[in-house]
Amino acid sequence: MSLIFALSPLIVVTVGALLLMLAEAFSKNKEGLAVGSTMVLTAGGAFAGAVWMKGFEGADVESLAPWLIIDRFSLFFFMLLCLGGALATLLAGGYLPEHRLDRGEFYSLLLFTTLGAMILSAAGDLLTVFLGLETMSLGAYCMTAFRRASVRSAEGALKYFLLGSFAAAIMLYGFALLYGITGTTSLVGISKAMRAGASHGPGAIFALILVLVGLIFKVSGVPFHMWTPDAYEGAPTPATTYMSVAVKSGGFAMMLRVLITAFGDPQSMSWGSGWPPALALVAVLTMTVANLTAGQQESVKRMLAYSSIAHAGYLLVGVVAIMRAHEQATASVLFYLLTYTVSTAGAFGALILCGRRGAEAVSLEDLAGIGKRHPAAALPFALFLLSLAGVPPTAGFFGKWFIFRAAMDSGFYWLTIIAFINSVIGAYYYLRVLVFMYMREPAAGAPVATPMRSGYVSTALLVSAVLVLALGLCPSTSLDVAVQAATGLGG
Amino acid sequence: MLVTYAPMFLMLFVAAAVSGLFFLGASTLGTKNPTPEKMTPYECGSESSGGNHLKLSVKFYLTAILFVVFDIEAVFIYPWAIRFRQLGWLGLEEMFGFLAVVVVALIYVWRKGALEWES
Numbered sequence: 311m312s313l314i315f316a317l318s319p320l321i322v323v324t325v326g327a328l329l330l331m332l333a334e335a336f337s338k339n340k341e342g343l344a345v346g347s348t349m350v351l352t353a354g355g356a357f358a359g360a361v362w363m364k365g366f367e368g369a370d371v372e373s374l375a376p377w378l379i380i381d382r383f384s385l386f387f388f389m390l391l392c393l394g395g396a397l398a399t400l401l402a403g404g405y406l407p408e409h410r411l412d413r414g415e416f417y418s419l420l421l422f423t424t425l426g427a428m429i430l431s432a433a434g435d436l437l438t439v440f441l442g443l444e445t446m447s448l449g450a451y452c453m454t455a456f457r458r459a460s461v462r463s464a465e466g467a468l469k470y471f472l473l474g475s476f477a478a479a480i481m482l483y484g485f486a487l488l489y490g491i492t493g494t495t496s497l498v499g500i501s502k503a504m505r506a507g508a509s510h511g512p513g514a515i516f517a518l519i520l521v522l523v524g525l526i527f528k529v530s531g532v533p534f535h536m537w538t539p540d541a542y543e544g545a546p547t548p549a550t551t552y553m554s555v556a557v558k559s560g561g562f563a564m565m566l567r568v569l570i571t572a573f574g575d576p577q578s579m580s581w582g583s584g585w586p587p588a589l590a591l592v593a594v595l596t597m598t599v600a601n602l603t604a605g606q607q608e609s610v611k612r613m614l615a616y617s618s619i620a621h622a623g624y625l626l627v628g629v630v631a632i633m634r635a636h637e638q639a640t641a642s643v644l645f646y647l648l649t650y651t652v653s654t655a656g657a658f659g660a661l662i663l664c665g666r667r668g669a670e671a672v673s674l675e676d677l678a679g680i681g682k683r684h685p686a687a688a689l690p691f692a693l694f695l696l697s698l699a700g701v702p703p704t705a706g707f708f709g710k711w712f713i714f715r716a717a718m719d720s721g722f723y724w725l726t727i728i729a730f731i732n733s734v735i736g737a738y739y740y741l742r743v744l745v746f747m748y749m750r751e752p753a754a755g756a757p758v759a760t761p762m763r764s765g766y767v768s769t770a771l772l773v774s775a776v777l778v779l780a781l782g783l784c785p786s787t788s789l790d791v792a793v794q795a796a797t798g799l800g801g
Numbered sequence: 802m803l804v805t806y807a808p809m810f811l812m813l814f815v816a817a818a819v820s821g822l823f824f825l826g827a828s829t830l831g832t833k834n835p836t837p838e839k840m841t842p843y844e845c846g847s848e849s850s851g852g853n854h855l856k857l858s859v860k861f862y863l864t865a866i867l868f869v870v871f872d873i874e875a876v877f878i879y880p881w882a883i884r885f886r887q888l889g890w891l892g893l894e895e896m897f898g899f900l901a902v903v904v905v906a907l908i909y910v911w912r913k914g915a916l917e918w919e920s
Contacts, residue, residue, distance in 0.1 A: 324902075328905045331905060332905060332908060332909065335908065335909045335912035336912060
């Protein structure tokens with residue numbers, strides 16, 4: 311019984327997704343699907359919270375190892391992924407009917423993708439890592455291509471699918487090499503073999519490089535980011551929200567678990583011969599390239615796509631700092647993911663709210679003057695953009711603060727300075743949207759964007775706004791949760 | 802350690818040599834009398850009906866994917882059936898859970914009309 315309790319978040323989402331699939335097949339009424347899907351994800355998150363509160367000491371979770379590891383780290387990600395998924399579902403509930411995309415399979419895809427991401431965050435074996443990764447990715451490819459009549463949607467999905475398959479295949483080569491070197495697929499077993507001396511061979515370095523390619527691809531770090539702007543722009547906006555929120559969190563869960571558990575030995579985690587210098591270079595490239603490109607975008611959606619790449623760069627700074635300040639840096643990455651989830655979901659939600667059927671708000675020009683005409687839509691947008699830019703007292707400020715402090719405490723001053731300069735550059739393009747919203751008037755004869763009305767989108771915005779402010783005003787509780795989650799993850 | 806694999810490599814070598822020899826012998830020793838009839842691609846003995854680069858209905862892909870899904874199911878059931886007694890109640894529960902998932906998928910594709918060829 312207690313084992314079922316420990317697994318309840320996964321079971322709830324699985325059963326809920328299957329039931330919702332049947333409901334969609336038998337019912338003509340599509341209205342309730344968004345509510346049902348949100349309820350399933352909320353229940354999944356609530357069960358994860360219950361397991362967190364009650365503890366799982368007597369639950370015999372070791373019998374699942376190494377396939378699934380139920381610890382505070384995976385429970386944290388269960389809650390985070392369910393939160394991100396629920397917000398994206400609410401946005402879909404408003405967006406899909408408005409833009410005549412109301413086909414019920416979107417919700418099933420989203421739920422199964424979330425399940426894949428949850429499995430990924432709890433995976434303790436290369437096989438379950440790959441299983442979770444593919445379950446997560448396949449649903450994300452389908453959601454990208456959801457706008458079937460649109461060429462851009464198909465283009466983005468095809469790019470995402472092909473590059474994603476290549477990255478997965480390259481990572482599989484790495485896994486195969488790791489298995490060949492260490493003789494085991496369990497992450498803990500690999501770590502033991504690495505500590506016993508397997509990490510000194512050339513094969514281990516090669517395997518590490520191949521695995522890193524797959525990991526960096528999934529979190530869209532430069533130079534493996536090429537698919538991101540096209541996929542994010544082509545996908546319907548709720549799918550974009552979901553990809554930049556939940557799929558990215560799943561990617562970081564996998565990265566932390568694999569790097570810390572399997573490659574956590576002193577040799578692989580050293581500055582001289584391990585992954586930290588490679589990841590530091592990728593972090594610098596990711597932040598710089600994404601921030602410089604984002605400032606040149608005319609499409610707000612594409613700008614937000616580049617912004618999500620830039621945020622992956624800040625997160626990678628935190629991952630590099632794990633090398634010297636294990637718990638503090640891991641906790642800062644987890645906390646950043648939380649603040650990033652609520653801010654990004656909110657920003658995309660506000661963008662959805664600013665558009666209507668046939669007149670989706672896409673470019674900066676579309677948003678011109680909306681602050682005066684429709685303050686109710688512009689105000690939350692401004693809040694989320696400020697949070698993404700890292701302005702106090704919003705959640706984004708403390709997210710960046712903790713990452714930078716972890717990097718400083720572990721002696722990476724140069725990395726912190728580069729990240730800081732980048733967040734100043736980043737502020738430029740976020741504030742540019744504010745300038746358009748509040749200080750420009752639409753050009754004469756240009757189509758004027760009018761906001762849609764949707765209870766779903768408003769609810770999602772309200773929840774995100776409350777969380778953005780709550781995390782910004784009193785971050786200590788959630789930081790404490792993140793620290794506890796980080797403590798469970800050991801090498 | 803590599804010595805353990807020596808018979809395997811020997812076998813591979815012999816197989817490659819024998820089949821290579823057959824091909825070589827057939828192409829050098831055999832008499833050739835090509836006619837247009839002989840040069841057409843072989844399609845189960847019937848007349849070939851055009852090139853192979855043509856658009857196929859998406860229904861074929863759907864059927865192929867469904868086949869893969871239920872083929873995998875059979876692959877899983879088979880070893881489970883062999884070890885049924887050793888796996889006990891836990892094995893039965895697990896297999897019923899797995900089957901329930903696949904049955905839901907079957908009901909879904911049936912309701913969605915994916916099993917109807919004419920439509």
